[in-house]
Amino acid sequence: MSPFGALREQLLDAATAFAGAPAALPGILAGLVDDVDRALAEPLEIFPVCHHSPASALAMVRRLREKQPKVIYLELCEDLRPLLPELRNCRLPVALQAFATDLDGFPPAWGPLSMVAPITEASAEYQAISYALETPGVELVLVDRSSDHVFQWAPKPETETEATGHGEEAALHGDSVGVEIGDLRPRFAELEEHLIHHGKVRHWSEWWDQYVEQPLAGADYDTYRQVMVLIGGLFRRLRPGGGDRPATDEDRERYMWTRIREHLAASGADPAECLHVCGAFHAASRVEQFGLASDAPYEISPRTATRWLYGLIPSSHSAIEAQFGLASGSVSIAAATWAKAVARGGVTPFRLAGRPDTRKRPARAGKAAPVPRTEVTDRLSGFLSTPPAVDELDEAELLGWSVDIVRLARRNGYLASTADAIAVFETSLLLAGIRDRARPTPYDFQDAAVTCIEKDVVPGRRDVRRLCEILLGGDRVGAVGYDSLPPLARDVYDRLAPLGLDTQKRTIQRALLDLGADPELVPCSDLLWMLRYLLPPDAVRPIMGGRRLGERSIQESWDLALGRHQRSLIELGYEGVTIEQVLEQRLRRAVWEPAATAAVALAAVEDALLFLGGKRFVDELGARAVELLAAERTVDDAPEVLRRIRRLLGYYRATGPVLPAWCEAFVSAGYAHYCTLLPTAFVDEDTGVRQVGAMLGFLFTMESLALALGCDRAQLELAVRQSHPEAPAKVALLWAAQSQLGVLPQAELRSRCDELLANPLVVPSFPLYITGFVQALEPAPGLAGFVVEVISKAFGRLPDSVLLPWLPKLITMLRDQAGELVPVLVREAGRTFPGTLAEVDAWVPPWSARPAPEASRDPVPAGPVTGLLVAHPSALDAVAELLGCEGEWQDLATDEPDDQEVRALLSAHPETAFAVSALLG
Structure with missing residues (x-):
């Protein structure tokens, strides 16, 4: 006869009176009683819990001291078992973590895979773990699915964005998947809203604290157990049908009971001396594998070939709340409730020996004899029908x-x-x-x-x-002890020991390094720069000092917050044994990714030179950069490629007698590559003027080295001739390239610009030509004076209707696309324009026509300078050709008008003649 028969009859009568006709409600209420009856009748004692529940932790402590079980089956991922002894070296809360980067059997977009199971002191599972680890002869068996199965059973995402977001961003837990014991929360949204509304509370955590935690905190074990099974059965029966989550719940239950029966068969343990700790949601499962009496088979799928790494990471109350959807402050309030219950006496919790935050000696189970199993009695009827006792106000x-x-x-x-x-x-x-x-x-x-x-x-x-x-307790943050850290993290702490700082503190600490006075700190500086590259920006932040190619700081100042980012440091330990190994692996992985570009490879080369050194690895990355550049079909990264290869060439020229082979190969391949793509880039609408300017900058600035390495200049000339752009900015770039090649004299270039300014149909688009000329300073910096001239003429001649709307675009373009070219323009303008306000009125632009010389000035007689010019006319002929001047030489002995002009010119500018005379002695 079931002890809950009377309760079942009462509930059925109430359901019939309430519903007024046969409906689902009587079946649900009767089913709840059946769930309690079924769970309590199981020979293997089931202990239902709720995650981070002080009431569950208190009941667990009491029951462990009474029963003193020899085997504890715990609902936790079975492959996390080796981590549990390491909790002795940690300050709670911490999280057990399984981490995988090399995936085999999962979609690549899922990586890296990360799963955490947070542990707090005010939780039933921690009390069970502490009891099992500190009591001789007690075996702790984890029976939940493995970390690999967690992701095997996860629903397959439809998009890459969904695949990469396994969990909500949860502070210290990052985007890890959270696994907990006792997910007691209604999965029927309307039910949760109904309970919150009628309970006069704001959120679910407050409802749970008022109607479950407080009444059960001082309840006896039988009452606690029956109420938790009842609540778990209610939420289970009222969950929405279908979907992936219910199937996952049932698979977990089949998995756990299969593992339990396997262990009992292998060990021969007595079920009466065992305890099964699981979430109340799973306590009264209806799967056919439930219970020791069942012999229903269940085949557990094999794990994938993914290599899993395990460790402990810091956790916090806020991280747990964010990851599992709890109200802010609820875990802190639970911790305060637990501490208050322990302080009041009546219960001595279990603690692991050696924990940093353990002040007292850990409590053991003691020598008392186990309490025999008693007959199950109905405690639910009294609990449900009796109003809560009014406690005296504290x-x-x-x-x-x-x-x-x-x-x-x-x-x-x-x-x-x-x-x-x-x-x-x-x-x-x-x-x-x-x-x-x-x-x-x-x-x-x-x-x-x-x-x-x-x-x-x-x-x-x-x-x-x-x-x-x-x-009420604050956001307590845990920490992983030194002995439980992976080798990489311990190595980092050991290598930073000369700084004399406690790097495990969560406060920001200032480190001062005088590398000139104390050369022993140079390895610490090298390590800090590598950590700066690998860790989040605020973990290791330089205040003074820098590291660039060919430069090393004499003094450095750092703000270190490694204690706050212990999780990131621990996860680096999953990738390698030392920081240098992790950095090398990341650089190699970056250049061999399918989406890698030549710019990415050059950045990896620069980082390898800065942080690792070593010719072999740098040459490997450089060779990969050559391959990537030759395989590119776009020039989107041309500005980045030009900037980085210039810096690397300057570094190698300053530090070595010859360039590395990969640098020479990169210049040769880049010269041929950009010559080939230049005509297409000029006419392609998707290719910006900045990219074309960077291509021309590579071709012209690397031309001498490329020609020395065997490249043909005719290839560049043909590429320029085959380019026929239509966009004004690219037309200006083409003119600048032709001028740099000597095909277009500067006089003709100036004439074309003057024609554009004089054409009213072209005036509205003239600012676009200026944009192209500014970008032309990349391949032809010698045109800086001409660009200043063009901009000055534009400001002087363009109407306000064209000039004013264009000015914001010019400023934006100079800031975003030509920031490195602005200093060139500013210096050239400083040389061109007058330096004082008084000189402005009398200043005449050098590109304007000069007034005719005064006739009253005495001509300069022919002397050694003019004789030298007449004897060697080739120099002046070349200058005249560049300037677009035409004329014939006259005999200075004659008294012709041209002779008078030459003498007048020398008389107007005698400084030039005097300077040449001084050079000639």
Whole structure:
């Protein structure tokens, strides 16, 4: 006869009266009682828990001390078992992590795979782990699916974006998948909304604390067990049908019971001395594999060939809340509730020996004899029909909270006073009464503090709700001990030891390195720069000093926050044994990715020179850069390629007698590659003027080296001749290239620009030509004076209707696309324009026509200078040809008008003649 028969009849009568006709409600209510009956009748004792529940932890401690089981089956990923002893070296909360980067059997877009299982002291699983590890003769068996199966059973994403986002961004946990014991939350949205509304609470965490945690905190074990199974059965029966999640739940239950039966068969353990700790949702499973009496087979799929790495990472209350969708501050309140229950006495929790945050000697199970199994009695009827007992108000605790929150608020800039403390106290009582609560809860206290203290919101000030969370325990952050760190992390801490800092502290610490006075700190500097490259930006931040090719700082200053980013440092340990190995692997992986480009490979070469050195690895990356450049079919990265190869060539020329072979190959391949793509790039609308300018810059600035390496200049000349752009900016670039090749004299170039300014049909697009001329400074820096001349003429002749709308575009273009060219223009303008305000009125632009010389000036007689010019006319002929001047030589002995002009010119500018005379002696 079931002990719950009377309760089943009462529920069926109530359901019939409520529904008024046969419906699903009687079946649901009767099924809940059947679930409790089924779970409690199982020979293997099932302990239902809720994750991070103080009530579950308290019940677990009491039951372990009574039963003293010899085997504990725990719902946790079975491949995490070797990590559990390492919890002794950690400060909770921490998370057990499984990590995989080399995937075999999973979509590549999923990588890297990361799964975490957070552990807090106020949780039933930690108490079970501590009991098993600290009690001789107790075996702890993890029976949940492995980390590999977690991702095998995950629903396949339809898009790459969905694939890479396995979990919500959750602070210290990142995008890891979270695995927890006892996911007790309604999966039927309407049910959760109904419970929150009628419970007069704001969120699910508050409902759970009021209606489950507080009543069960002091309940006996039988009552706790029956209520948790009932709640788990309710949420299970009211979940939405279909979908992937229910199937996953049932697969987990089949997996666990299969593992339990396998272990019992192999070990011969007595089920009466075993305890199965699982989530209340799974306590009364309806799968055919449930229970020891079942012999239903279940085939567990093999793991994939993915290589999994395991470790411990820091966790925090806020990370757990964010990852599992809990209300902010709920885990901190749970920790405060647990600490309060332990302080009141009556229960001694289990703790692992040697933990950094363990002050007392760890409690053991003791020598008491196990309590025999008693007959199951109905405790649900009394629990459901009896209203909760009204506890006496813990006045001292609430007074302390009220006083402390006022003190904390004043420290954070609020004008709080003693009157506010009284108001918070009374308002907490009022809110608890309105919400039908036996005593004010931390949530009532939070609302009262916000109402009485936070009268307005000031930017940059902590809100009062956050101050309440700090007061009630704060966002506790765990840490992994040195002995539990991977070899790479320990190596980093050891190599940074000469700095004399505690790198595991979560505070930001300042490190000062005088590398000239203390050369022993040079290895620390090298390591910090590598960590700067591999870790998040705020983990290792340079304040003073830098590292560039050919440059090393004498003194450096760093802000170190390695303690805050311990998780990132630990995950580096999954990739290699040393920082140098991880950096080399990442650089090699970056250049061999399918989407890698020549610019990426050159950046990897530069990073390898900065951080690793070594000719072999750099030559390997450089050879890959040559391959990538030859295979590219676009020139989108031409500016980046030009900038980096220039810097690398300058570095090699300054540090060695010859260039590396890969540099020579890169220049030769780049010269032929860009000559081939130049005509297409000029006419392609998708190729910007900056990219074309960078191509020309590569071809002209690397021309001498390329010709020395065997390239043919005719290839460049043919490419320029085959280019026929139509866009004004690219036309200007082509003219500049022709001028640089000597095909287009500067006089003709100036004439073309003057014609454009004189043509009213072209004037609106003339600013685009200027854009091209500015970009032309990359391949032809000698045109800087001409570009200043063109811009000056544009400002002087363009109408306001064209000039004013164009100015913002010019400024934006110069800032975004030609930032490195602006100094060239500024220097040239400084040489061209007058330096003082007084000289402006008399200043005549050098490109303007000069006034005729005065006739009264005495001609300069023919002397050694003019004789030298007449004897060697080739130099002046070449200058005249470049300037576009035509004329014939006249005999200075005659008295012809041309002779007078020459003498007048020398008389007007005698400095030139004097300078030439001085050079000739």
